[in-house]
Amino acid sequence: MSDFEHPASSLASDRPKVIVLSLASDFGCQVQLSNFPYLLESLSTIDLAYWQLVISADMPTDYDLAIIEGAVTTTKHLKLLKEVRKTAHTVIALGTCAAMGGIPALAGHGPSPEERLEDCARTVYGDYAARIAQNRIVPRPLTDVISVDYSIVGCPIDPEEFSSVLQYALLGVKERPEREPLCAQCKIIEAPCFYTVQKLAADDACQEENNKLSGLYRGSTDIPCLGLVTRTGCGALCISRGRPCTGCRGIAQDANLESARNFIREQGRSVEEFDRALAIYCSHSMNSAVLNDHSQVSG
Amino acid sequence: MIYKIIAKQAIEDLFKGLQENYDEVAGPRACGPAFVFDKLQHACELRLDYESTILPPTKYFLAPTERLMRFNRVTGESYDSEPVQTSRAIIGMHPCDINAVLLLDEIFLGDFIDPHYAAARKSTFIIGTSCMPTVGHICNAFGTDEIHRGFDLFLTDLDDRYLLSCRSVPALELVDKYLAASDPTAKDIDDFQERTKRFKDAFTFTPNMDQLPLLYGAKYNDEQLWKDVGDDCLCCGACAAVCPVCYCFDVCDKLDASGQTGLRYRSWDSCLKSEFAEVAHNHNFRPTRASRVRYRFYHKFVGNFSRQGKMLCVGCGRCMRACKVNITPARIIGALQQSQIDKEDATGDGIEKADDAE
Ligand code: SF4
Ligand code: SF4
Ligand code: SF4
Ligand code: SF4
Secondary structure (H helix, E strand, C coil): CCCCCCCCCCCCCCCCEEEEEECECCCHHHHHHHCCCCHHHHHCCCEEEEECCCCCCCCCCCCCEEEEECEEEEHHHHHHHHHHHHHCCEEEEEHHHHHHCCHHHHHHCCCCHHHHHHHHHHHHHHHHHHCCCCCEEEEECHHHCCCCCEEECCCCCCHHHHHHHHHHHHHCCCCCCCCCECHHHHHHCCCCCHHHHHHHHHCHHHHHHHHCCCCCCCCCCCCCCHHHCEECCCCCHHHHCCCCCCCCCCECCCCCHHHHHHHHHHCCCCHHHHHHHHHHHHHHHHHCCHHHHHHHHHC | CEEEEEEHHHHHHHHHHHHHHCCEEEEEEEECCEEEEEECCCHHHCCCCCCCCCCCHHHHCCCCEEEEEEEECCCCCEECCCCCCCCEEEEEECHHHHHHHHHHHHHHECCCECHHHHHHHHCEEEEEECCCCCCCCCHHHHCCCCCCCCCCEEEEECCCEEEEEECCHHHHHHHHHHCCCECCCHHHHHHHHHHHHHHHHCCCCCCCCCCHHHHHHHHCCCHHHHHHHHHHCCCCCHHHHHCCCCCCEEEEEEECCCCCEEEEEEEECCCCCHHHHECHHHCECCCCHHHHHHHHHHHHHHHHHHHHCCCCCCCCCHHHHHCCCCCCHHHHHHHHHHHHHHHHHHHCCCCCCCCCCC
């Protein structure tokens, strides 16, 4: 498919048959869907045939649209996905685990993913490691296994964003993922930057001013804010609640990791710590060559 | 212009007058270690001693996101396209920010009138206030440290009193009705002059603006110069978000959950984003960070200069605070001037001809 085409011509039926299923995840994104205040309106536009979290019926064998949460961690997942891709006209990856590997992918983080996975299994299951989850594979996002038409990132996802992407999918309109890091959005909500705040906090004159903060920007400034390189679009949610960004939307396509690391170094912080924090959600993209390609394009 | 003197405490009366006459009073208030322009309930929240704010008050004329209309996809109807009308008094705008409004006026009220901007502008009462430059303020380089129009009322701080400059009829009415004001005395005038001198002397740094547009054109293809800043840029767009005169916006549609109705809105955009210059068939005419940073300042120092005769920077220093990798007007100007000096040193040569001005 060339980039010039729509990712999917619109779904044939007026009320397409939809399934929602989950691979390796904590079901948080599905819970978020159920938190959506306009869920019923959304449902009126589709025929919801299966939803793993809330419908006890068996998964149907034919459907138009598959919404899939969670990372791929077993050979069973591989088989299921191939099946789903053959059947569904459109596939939506729901949440950071499905779209980019997320937290599950940490079990394969590092130069030798297979070894790392076995290490993790031994740490968790001890002597049982050989007998438990024998069909395990190095955790990966859906996109590594099948072609995905739409991705919704976030840990958990924002139901509003889900609703928009669902409408794109129903109409067959190309999505426009944000490419730039979070900082502009953080300025738009008029939050002082965590890095600057820390510098100010060291300055006695500002101490008093800082103490007046209602707990907001205090206590968490030793955690590096990953907004520097994280894909925007959440409205700087965590920062608006007084916490640095932990990077749940993944590394932005436009991100300049090298310069961000230099900045971290100049701040007298540890780059290793920054990378470790970044790996929590982004280990898969840090391992793959994808990032290097991007820096070429944007460099 | 009519000049009056009021006591410092009279600000409370002024505030009361504003509250009685406008739906909303906005002004600088403290927000942790920073200041923001926000809706104020009480005069005590007002911090006229602020140095700078995270976002400029121009956000009241061009909002970060703004509804343009709502629509029904099925019937093709559109509705709710009227601008929201809130009468607002903004108190405490510095000269640079009022100058920014004048620059925006030429863009949004010039050849094309933007109805949303025009409505916000019409329903806003502007009160300026004097300031003292601190680190990063370079308004003196752009002549935006002074302001003679664009406000209704201006307050110059004379320690225990304010000198009021009233420029509009509503301003005079407000002063008459709510303030115990007197005419300036010879001492007030002396103090004003002394303050102006103190202000001018407080600038510790002024960028060298000599031949800036010409120099920019000449250095437009200096790869190393632009690569240096491009390598640093985090592509975050924070600089454009906080800039009072960066005015680019994007227009988007968002469908409601029903899929039938939706919202068309605009939101701030920035030329530092890779998507900004992407056109049909994924062609990008500014594909690298270096080309994007070069373009941003080109627009500011050359593009707008050839159109309006003014540069699109008021020297407010906000981008210096927002940019984590120190990409600022002062750095760009410095790099351009420096490369000129280097060039002369190396070859004794003058300025080369620009061959690729946008
Ligand atoms: S680094 Fe974090 S706190 Fe600082 S501007 Fe960026 S998103 Fe905001
Ligand atoms: S601020 Fe960062 S961690 Fe928080 S929701 Fe946004 S992207 Fe995720
Ligand atoms: S470029 Fe920077 S200094 Fe100039 S007006 Fe914009 S934010 Fe202020
Ligand atoms: S110049 Fe600075 S603030 Fe602007 S996009 Fe680049 S890194 Fe961000």
